[in-house]
Amino acid sequence: MNTETTGLNGWWVRHWVAAIGAALLVTLTPLSYIQWKQFSLIEDVAVNQIDSIMWQSYQLERELSHLSSAIQVSLEPEDVLDVDHLVERYEVFVSRIAVVTDIPRNDLLNTTPAYLEAIRLVNAFVLEADPVFADTGELLQPRTARQALIRSIEQIEPALGELTREANRATARFVDERNAQLREQGGLVIALAGVQSGVLLLFVALLVRHLRRQVVQYEKLQAVSRELAVARDEAEAANHGKSVFLANMSHEIRTPFQGVLGMLNLLDETRLSGQQRDYVQTAHDSAQHLLGVLNDILDVSTMESGTLRLAPEPVRLRSLVQEVESLMRASAREKGLKLQVDTAHDLPEWVMADPTRVRQILFNLLGNAVKFTPQGSITARLCRLEGTPSGVCLTVQDTGMGMDAATVAQLFTRFYQADNSVRRRIGGSGLGLEISRNLATMMGGNIEVMSEPGQGSLFTVHLILPETVAPAEGSHPLSSTLEMRQLRVLVAEDHPINLKYMNILLDRMGHEAVFCENGHEALQLLARQRFDVVLLDYHMPVLDGMATTAAIRALSGPNKDIKVVLVTADVVNDTRQKALEVGVNEFASKPLQSQDLRRALQRCGLLDASTVLVNDLAPVPDVDTPDPDELNTSAAGLIDTESYTEIVAMMPPDTMEELLGTLFEAPQGSVHVLVASLAAGDAAQIAYDAHKLKGTAMLLGFRALVRTSAQIERLAPEDNAALRRELGNQLLVDMERTQHALRQFAQAEPA
Structure with missing residues (x-):
């Protein structure tokens, strides 16, 4: 509008000058x-x-x-x-x-x-x-x-x-x-x-008319400007409201996640059957996936608000890359992919970087490579960036499905998915690459991509990570062989499930815990008792974590200087800076894990290095199962060996063979029946057959078949012949790989 108005005004000025000059x-x-x-x-x-x-x-x-x-x-x-x-x-x-x-x-x-x-x-x-x-x-x-x-x-x-x-x-x-x-x-x-006077009077009349129109137009523009100002204020208020909403949602979603993941971890530490352990693992994986999606959405919102800040610290680059490689290797092995990660010999040993964000970029790129590569290999290489001081170059190349030029052009667009069928089959929020590119930009670099359909993709990341020296000996996080001394911990948490989980967690870690539901009760307890550290939830009724910390620092007794750890899921606003200003010593994010709590307590100086680590988790029952490394890489992870071993031990060989036949033998096997249903296109029959196959596969511990049949059951209402044909082919591939894994498993069993 401003450009059009300026152009219109310029046109009027030019024509008025020309007319007056002619007169x-x-x-x-x-x-x-x-x-x-x-x-x-x-x-x-x-x-x-x-x-x-x-x-x-x-x-x-x-x-x-x-x-x-x-x-x-x-x-x-x-x-x-x-x-x-x-x-x-x-x-x-x-x-x-x-x-x-x-x-x-x-x-x-x-x-x-x-x-x-x-x-x-x-x-x-x-x-x-x-x-x-x-x-x-x-x-x-x-x-x-x-x-x-x-x-x-x-x-x-x-x-x-x-x-x-x-x-x-x-x-x-x-x-x-x-x-x-x-x-x-x-x-x-x-x-x-007289003529000149008449002409001038005419021009004056026209000028007055034009000025009146200009006044009217100016008043309209002023009205539009006021409306835009109101709209801007409303948008800013809405954006602020969105940030507050996301902060609250972060708390409201992460708080029950605290209990869900905590209880799943504790349940996984009990004596479970193979099938029960598979159920727990599936629930844990689903919860972690949902938490990852939530983290992506919150990261994007934080970047939008400009409040995302890097926290650089000395990082051992090779160790960080090896850590990500070890975590991604299982996913690659489950799909039968070869994962190779190389680090150049001339890489700096220590760099200044935000390890969480560098790790996030690596996870996103390697995770996408694993997702979109049905077979073949993934190669990642980290080396120095030539011609750029402190520059580091990461390349991730896969042999996956690749992308055309139109897809590459929109690849970093938020929520963009190249193919709905791919999105439904593989999943993903469509935010990972945008977040990774923004993080790379914040680190002084960028992400580039080269790809061709059917030829795989090559992602290149440039980062500026200044070289530094190794940190002082005392500044390293807690070693896995050390444990903190027994502490008296005051916990303020209003969620009952989280209270239960944190009680078990602190008890396993060997600490004495006293619990209360809000900051006001915490202040009352501090007035009567001595504690070593206070764990405060950020969002609590009566007094939240911030207000409680400020009140603690205003005390006159010895508890005035007590260590305060803020447990928060709020990653949207500048929570860290505000908390530091009121006197918080350290932070632990939700869902709270034992290693996160140990790390926070260690940074508070509450570790006793002379104490030998006592395992804070109950020992996992020793199940006599074959070593997964004995399985072929292309078939590893396709079956749950514990569940399958229990079933084999319970059933006679002929019964077991018959049971496997009900799955794999054509044409009545459950896999072939489901493939036929997919070809026929009856949604109700597809859902029924998929549910039936999923139950049998879960009983036997056939993970690949469980995943694919569950996906088919979920997508049964979709009227998409191409998608059904694709899922049917995937189901047959999973069956063949599972049978191959079973043959290798049988060969690996002791006589």
């Missing part, structure tokens, strides 16, 4: 011409001295009269003849003739009869008089010559008088003509001035 040109050009004409007339009068015509004619007449008088006097008897005086008067008269005939504007006279007659007589007189005045002896002769001159003068005098009058009339005519021209020009000036 001024039209009105001022004639005025200028008239003024020039008036100036020419005045200049003509000044230069040519028009009014001197009459005067010069009169002077000629007067000099003739003086000459006549002088000659008349010379004729008096008693007068003595003064020849020189007569000659002088004659010469003066003759000089006046040239003045009349050579005057600049003699054109006003030289065509009149009076002028022609007078000049003729004067010229005749000069011809007569020149010989007389040329020879002074003639003047001294008897008066006859002078008398003849007198008679000639008497003939000329009427003509010169008439010439003087004619000159007067010519001058009057000229003045009249000039005055007429001036009046005409004055009239034109008045007319043009």
